[in-house]
Amino acid sequence: MCNHPSEFVRYRETQFLAGNQIMQWEIVIGLEVHAQLSTRSKIFSGASTAYGAPPNTQACAIDLALPGVLPVLNKGAVERAIRFGLSVGAAINSPSIFARKNYFYPDLPKGYQISQYELPVVQGGTIRIQTESGEKVIRLTRAHLEEDAGKSLHEDFHGMSGIDLNRAGTPLLEIVSEPDIRSSAEAVAYAKTLHALVRWIGICDGNMQEGSFRCDANVSVRPKGTEKLGTRCEIKNLNSFRFLEKAIDFEVGRQIEILEDGGVIRQETRLYDANRDETRTMRTKEDANDYRYFPDPDLLPLEISPAWIEQIGRALPELPRVRQERYMTEFALSQYDASVLTASRETADFFEATVGHLPGQGKLCANWIMGEISGQLNKDGIEIGSCPISPDRLATLLARIVDKTISGKAAKTVFDSLWKGEFGQDVDTIIAEKGLKQISDDGALETLIDQVLTANPQQVADFRGGKEKAFNSLIGQIMKATQGKANPAQVNAMLKRKLEA
């Protein structure tokens, strides 16, 4: 038995191909993502949604479900749902209906969650993801508004559970995909693309540690080439991309093993245990009727006017996908570079601000942002929003490479100095103070080269005798003599000319 589930899947596939029976499994995944909307107040009450407040200080009468209270819908939540719908090319339903989803749990004081069943705000739409074999379109079923539940704390209350209702009533957008995903890697690519999008359009802060972006995965397998979907299991509350991938890999291995042993999959909800890297039964799945959905009589049909949709559409920022294509045509960047730079709006804006100061140098700017900047940000554990080097300073530094004032190597020294905030972050002062200016004066360089050649007659003879290696050794000595301040390309050309003369 292999240790890793995905290895196990591959092993099984090979084994079946080797035998008489040719049997391969196709993995079918649909994702449900709960994105917490970045409103100030809750979806049906005026209580604050700020994270981290002392327990129950942000739970008002409506959130507590005291008798006689009525929900009033937050315009900001609806507006964000529409923004999402427009950014994925979905239809916006009007009217849209709120429904009660009935179940009993202490952190759900009403005994039902207000959600949407028929006529969600967002219907359809697509997300494009990058896979190993190119771009793939994942269809969305719907995205609907709903309220979050509170939190139950089970430890240390003398056999009782403690209930914190601060989170109760926080607006969520549940984004449901069609079962178009075929591997854990595709699931992660989809979740990452969606994560970047909701942050890009400013509807969700995407903070996964705080639970602002949570994934549930519906996983099933079927013999390759067949149409009928296998019985699915739902894995709940995956709050990191890594857990999403590992949970799916484990679950796929588990289901294939059961089926190949002649068993049947039971439809159920499962939990992923990160410590043991396995999924286990949480509850056997009720069918949709068990929630006894019905339209909530406390909420009227939501009408969304075409004028409102149009207004939201006009205010929508240029979407990551559109920007990616523009970077490829406008700055001649590769698809890879363009997709890395558009992974977040902050990074993309930083790139554009930099290249704005240095027209025609898109690739150079991209390389430095994806290389030095991103590396240092990672090292210091900070986001690009708090980058100590501003785009215009970075552009000034890169301009000195372009005009050959400094070499690429010296530029890294200047970069480090800028990062530390030395010399008032003035690029030219740093170059001067650290003596990094390239020797571009042909005469001075020629004198230096002549000196090195005179001092190394053996190597000159070796090169002329056909030993290519001797050339590199001479270059090395010249660069050393210039203290790295010569332009390598220039030294190369001059040395070649001299030796071949």
Next chain:
Amino acid sequence: MTLTVDDVKRIADLAYIEINEDEANAALTQLSGIFGLIESMQAVDASNVEPMSHAQSVTQRLREDTVTEMDQRELFQSIAPDVEAGLYLVPKVIE
């Protein structure tokens, strides 16, 4: 549609309502009566009428996204049976 006493028990179970045999049979009679009314209404041709999701023909009013509620935890918790560290305490439920 014919309702059975098992359906009634299942619905009661989902709604967390404790119900004995007599009550289940009584509820069956009453619910079947309501189903009868619905069946009569279904005889009406409503193919040209848009289905309503609410009894009133008005639409949802929206609230501006501003925080209007202040912290009233002490007041709310003064009537709670049991509280500790700001939490409402309830019998332990782990699903």
